Amino acid sequence: MQYQYKIVSSDPKLVFLQLLETKGLKATKQRQLVLDYLLNSKKHASPEDIYRDLCKKDRSIGRATVFRTLHLLEESGFAEKISFGDGRHGYEFKFGRPHHDHMICVECNTVIEFINDTIERIQHKLAQTHKFSPLWHRHEIFGRCHECSLKKDLGTKS
Amino acid sequence: MQYQYKIVSSDPKLVFLQLLETKGLKATKQRQLVLDYLLNSKKHASPEDIYRDLCKKDRSIGRATVFRTLHLLEESGFAEKISFGDGRHGYEFKFGRPHHDHMICVECNTVIEFINDTIERIQHKLAQTHKFSPLWHRHEIFGRCHECSLKKDLGTKS
DNA sequence: CTGATATTGAGATGCAGTATCAATATAAGA
DNA sequence: TCTTATATTGATACTGCATCTCAATATCAG
Numbered sequence: 001m002q003y004q005y006k007i008v009s010s011d012p013k014l015v016f017l018q019l020l021e022t023k024g025l026k027a028t029k030q031r032q033l034v035l036d037y038l039l040n041s042k043k044h045a046s047p048e049d050i051y052r053d054l055c056k057k058d059r060s061i062g063r064a065t066v067f068r069t070l071h072l073l074e075e076s077g078f079a080e081k082i083s084f085g086d087g088r089h090g091y092e093f094k095f096g097r098p099h100h101d102h103m104i105c106v107e108c109n110t111v112i113e114f115i116n117d118t119i120e121r122i123q124h125k126l127a128q129t130h131k132f133s134p135l136w137h138r139h140e141i142f143g144r145c146h147e148c149s150l151k152k153d154l155g156t157k158s
Numbered sequence: 159m160q161y162q163y164k165i166v167s168s169d170p171k172l173v174f175l176q177l178l179e180t181k182g183l184k185a186t187k188q189r190q191l192v193l194d195y196l197l198n199s200k201k202h203a204s205p206e207d208i209y210r211d212l213c214k215k216d217r218s219i220g221r222a223t224v225f226r227t228l229h230l231l232e233e234s235g236f237a238e239k240i241s242f243g244d245g246r247h248g249y250e251f252k253f254g255r256p257h258h259d260h261m262i263c264v265e266c267n268t269v270i271e272f273i274n275d276t277i278e279r280i281q282h283k284l285a286q287t288h289k290f291s292p293l294w295h296r297h298e299i300f301g302r303c304h305e306c307s308l309k310k311d312l313g314t315k316s
Numbered sequence: 317c318t319g320a321t322a323t324t325g326a327g328a329t330g331c332a333g334t335a336t337c338a339a340t341a342t343a344a345g346a
Numbered sequence: 347t348c349t350t351a352t353a354t355t356g357a358t359a360c361t362g363c364a365t366c367t368c369a370a371t372a373t374c375a376g
Contacts, residue, residue: 026342029341064334065355068354105290132302138298139297142295144291145288184373186322222326222364
């Protein structure tokens with residue numbers, strides 16, 4: 001537990017504002033813009049995506065601020081970094097959502113979320129066996145989603 | 159299966175030379191230097207480590223060649239990229255070694271290898287459930303190895 | 317040995333992310 | 347509301363890692 005603050009609402013935006021207050025940070029327009037972006041974004045947007053899109057709305061936003069805010073959101077548990085498998089990565093909104101892992105389509109970057117208690121339990125045991133103290137983990141399966149495997153099959157048949 | 163070639167030996171160096179021949183590539187000194195480095199390296203070396211160390215031995219090696227060769231080794235199944243969890247990464251020799259996943263110490267970068275058949279099986283089933291065709295996966299647990307958790311405890315007690 | 321050609325290294329370039337710092341926005345207090 | 351201390355910002359320069367370019371070189375088949 002890194003920061004302690006009472007949760008007065010389940011509205012992510014309100015909780016975020018409260019977090020800022022608790023940490024003595026200011027509720028700037030830019031911070032709220034980035035949060036809103038993640039809240040409304042369906043796909044997993046890269047920092048560059050976010051910067052580009054927010055620039056369109058409001059020219060008065062800088063690349064550095066986007067990165068700074070993404071880090072803030074990440075370390076406060078509001079956002080999670082997702083690898084695309086090729087070095088690039090995107091962010092997803094996380095607050096209030098249970099832990100999950102990912103299957104990532106290498107063709108279209110679609111992300112399927114999964115969670116399996118047995119895997120989590122075994123992981124924990126394995127760590128204990130090796131006297132390892134886990135902090136976090138990443139379990140990513142890369143491959144092709146249903147749609148893309150169908151396309152690929154058609155493509156290679158010719 | 160991307161490239162088909164008969165295995166005439168279990169000596170990685172011979173198999174690598176055969177792979178080069180099969181692909182119509184030349185067995186250059188540089189390619190063999192990088193392979194040797196990985197074969198003899200105990201730790202997981204970063205591309206920059208490898209470049210630096212090989213430069214000492216033989217000034218006639220370029221950064222680009224190290225990267226090119228690492229990619230070749232990776233896509234041929236001779237090497238695997240391991241994330242250190244902070245954006246940096248290293249390579250480990252892979253050929254002929256069974257699949258395994260990693261626990262990575264965020265303090266000292268020590269890597270503990272693990273494999274669990276149940277996890278692998280569940281993964282496969284989960285993919286099927288989502289009609290997802292897996293190509294590869296990455297299961298990394300980040301945390302502290304035994305030694306580093308002891309050090310950390312001592313450090314925070316004072 | 318010779319020649320066709322794959323490979324190379326140096327250096328330019330690309331790209332994601334970070335550091336710097338003067339200008340600005342925020343929020344608390346008067 | 348106005349004032350003021352200060353956190354935050356954006357532009358820009360910079361870093362680190364990786365890739366591209368291309369003339370020079372090494373490899374290997376004949």
